[in-house]
Amino acid sequence: MKWVTRALVALFILIVLAGAVIGGAFFWFQQQIHMEGPAAGGEDQIVLIERGSGVIRIGQQLEDVGLVSDARLFRLAARFTDKQDGIKAGEYEIPADASMVDILDLLESGKVILHAVQVIEGATIAQAMRVIEEAEFLTGDMPAAPAEGAFLPDTYHFVRGTTREEVVNRLINAQRNLLDDIWPTRQEGLPISSRDEAIILASIVEKETGGIKDDDLVAGVFINRLNRGMRLESDPTIIYGISKGERLTRVVNGEEVQRGIYLSEKNRETPYNTYFIAGLPPTPICNPSAAALRAVLQPAESEYLFFVADGTGGHAFSRTYAEHLRNVAKWRRIERDRREANGG
Template sequence: MTDPISPTPPGKTPDPHKASRRANHPLVVAGSMVFTLLVVAIVLGGGALWIGKERFYAPGPLAADKAVIVPNEYGVIDIADLLLKQGVIDDKWVFVGAAVGTRASGKLKAGEYAFSAGASIQQVLDTIVSGRVIEYTVTVPEGLTSDQIVERLLEVAELSGSVRQVPREGSLMPDTYKVTRGTSREDVLRRMARTQDTTLKEIWEKRDPSLPLKSPEELVILASIVEKETGVPEERAEVAAVFVNRLNKKMRLQSDPTIIYGLVRGKGRLERPLTRTDITSPTAFNTYTIPGLPPAPIGNPGRASLEATARPAKSDNLYFVADGTGGHAFAATLDQHNKNVARWRQVERERKVDPAAQPAGTSGTTGANAVD
């Protein structure tokens, strides 16, 4: 009986030529080549993947921190070329492969990015995907006129575009704003206006109900005068009280900054002291010659001045004059006020002898300083 699993009968030797013919069959040869190529591809691919992974996490070539702007229209290869040219990465294709492999190529965001020294490709890719662009601060001081605010924004190199029209006086909220490179100046102004609207509404709702002010607009007008009259935060509510008391008594406000605004109309500064002619010459804003409030704000007051004006101090004071220290001396009577003025005049005379004695921030008599 023959062995059922043996192809060769007992006692016979296998034919080597027949086995050779099977090994050389085209299908066998092709299969062997495909298998070999597949093994080689796996080995090479695995090696390339291992090398790429190493390079993906390895420290990059940057020797120092660097900012790079990624344009809005750039795709993944364009961005890789840019980063390579800027010396942020040293392997374009690892960046591209990682972006495609992690499905981040469609998530890359335009903007200005800060890359730290030695940043890896992984860190660079994560930064651009996250959109963590560089932010700049634009600070607008309280009390500037709208013209002055526009001038300041035009000097900020990181902003873009022109300003078609200067905003209405008093419609902007002075503050520090964060912007990114390329933000338009018009956008900053719109943001300032929205902030002012929101802030004013909130403060007006919490105002002292006894205020002799008919509208939020009148609050802004009076706050703009308070803003210009003192740079001492603790005095704002006292200064506001003087003007509120004067309005209640139908007295003229007699504020020097309103004279100056009427002369220059918010464009620049008055580069000389006020004269008696200035004080007595009528303008729409000169509160020495007009009753009540001027027709519009004389600048853009900050939140603190708006709050102080909405809830002024409780006092009987009707006058104030510079006290020589950067602040003011307040008085409820004309007699006391005249004494305060006399002391201030003495300080002025002493400073003419010794100009170095004048403290910073003192600019002479200000606010309600005329003898009624």
């Protein structure tokens, strides 16, 4: 029976050796996937993981740029750590010294690089669509432009590869969601019968105030005028009727500079000239901010019917036309003094 004993001993030795080999291989594997990557000491890299990419494609992509030593090991590491199905698409900044496990943790976290699309308050749809079209990190063709005033101005963040249509829809939905929240809270008795009318009036308030924090008072003036059957007499509506919101310019010494409204333009009848038309113009004249939208639904209560710039970034408000003329005269003096100070 000695041969049986020798066979058992040999089998035991083989098992021990196999275990040692497996244990050694496992130790080596753990060491490889946790050690610093081959790019350690170099610069961090930005890598775009495209939608639908699997671990085979991602591993090869990382090997090609020198962030992992072996794409096959990366695939094994993904399976071993159970992260092969949790990787999120997007643009990542990967540290040069990141291990395979570090990279997998980052790709699973979804902490992608975000890029900003800024639609400034008071921009027209045409101006906002140009911003979207020129954003190089977006993809796809430009969708049809929505109606004027359909966007909620703000700074939005998107991952590289987002389509331009997705961006347009997000800006539209942002305004709709805001109006869903604030429309039911509007003051009673407002001369505004629909959300569309609220957007139109808010766009005028936006262009008159430029975000200088007295939106509610300016909105109150326009509400008072509408309630009394007075015309709004807002200069920004004249500009929109002339240029669709693009700045008015003239050429001085061969250079194009911004100009004011000519008297002939002020006297020109257009559907947007609120010195001639009663009530609201037919469409918004820009994309109004959240503050302007809230202001027209919750305007400041006052007896003011007029306002003009006061020279400090705000407005001077008045109840009577005579008082308003005095405020206008003050503003004209401020404008004249500024021109003289600037050599003009």
